[in-house]
Amino acid sequence: VIHWYKQKEGEAPKRLLFFSRGEPTIESGFQANRYMVERISVQKQCVLTIKDVIPDDAATYYCAYWDPHLWSTWIKYFGTGTKLIVSEKGSSPPANSEILQKKHENQIIYVCLIEKFYPEVIRVTWTDDEKEVTDNVVKGDTWQSTKGDEYSIASWLTVPAENKDKKYYCKYEHEEEKASLPTQVDPVKTAPQKEDCRTAFNTGQLMHRTAYLVYIILLLKSSMYYLIVLFFIYR
Numbered sequence: 298v299i300h301w302y303k304q305k306e307g308e309a310p311k312r313l314l315f316f317s318r319g320e321p322t323i324e325s326g327f328q329a330n331r332y333m334v335e336r337i338s339v340q341k342q343c344v345l346t347i348k349d350v351i352p353d354d355a356a357t358y359y360c361a362y363w364d365p366h367l368w369s370t371w372i373k374y375f376g377t378g379t380k381l382i383v384s385e386k387g388s389s390p391p392a393n394s395e396i397l398q399k400k401h402e403n404q405i406i407y408v409c410l411i412e413k414f415y416p417e418v419i420r421v422t423w424t425d426d427e428k429e430v431t432d433n434v435v436k437g438d439t440w441q442s443t444k445g446d447e448y449s450i451a452s453w454l455t456v457p458a459e460n461k462d463k464k465y466y467c468k469y470e471h472e473e474e475k476a477s478l479p480t481q482v483d484p485v486k487t488a489p490q491k492e493d494c495r496t497a498f499n500t501g502q503l504m505h506r507t508a509y510l511v512y513i514i515l516l517l518k519s520s521m522y523y524l525i526v527l528f529f530i531y532r
Contacts, residue, residue: 301313313358388473390471398480411450421468
């Protein structure tokens with residue numbers, strides 16, 4: 298039996314329907330003719346389709362199922378959720394994406410910055426070759442630009458300094474675009490060029506942005522140490 302839940306922002310999740318033996322059972326309060334469920338057993342998928350989408354449909358939708366465990370206990374597992382945004386504004390891919398680098402003591406901090414995309418739903422991951430890296434990764438929340446409905450996000454990866462020559466990738470998935478940014482760029486032999494004002498400005502801007510993000514990371518670490526010390530003192 299597959300269950301589907303709907304959770305609007307700031308509210309508790311509500312069960313929308315459950316799907317059993319090829320037939321969906323819609324909960325009261327929802328229009329039955331607007332929801333269609335299809336289960337594809339071969340691909341192990343259950344697809345929920347919402348017809349004639351309206352603004353009230355904007356929410357995060359979760360699939361779930363009960364799994365039996367020992368001693369007749371059951372645990373309900375939820376999916377990560379799919380956020381539905383209903384808007385008249387068309388979607389747009391990130392206008393800029395880059396990796397900033399900062400060395401701090403015996404560590405290297407890579408900051409993956411992805412800017413000016415819509416809607417705000419985006420998935421950012423770090424990989425080492427083909428394997429996803431989850432240790433020492435911090436993903437920030439999306440923030441909205443002061444000009445229009447554009448969003449940006451940053452993700453940090455901290456690695457030991459001895460891994461400076463190792464290549465990592467920051468990958469993002471947006472409904473309009475998928476991309477993979479390497480931390481190390483293969484060198485290209487070109488004739489030496491003089492640095493103009495534009496290059497100098499961009500370099501200074503990137504250094505300022507990197508320093509700002511690193512400052513935030515160090516501030517968060519200091520706050521965590523402070524809370525840990527307070528915990529042991531009061532204990």
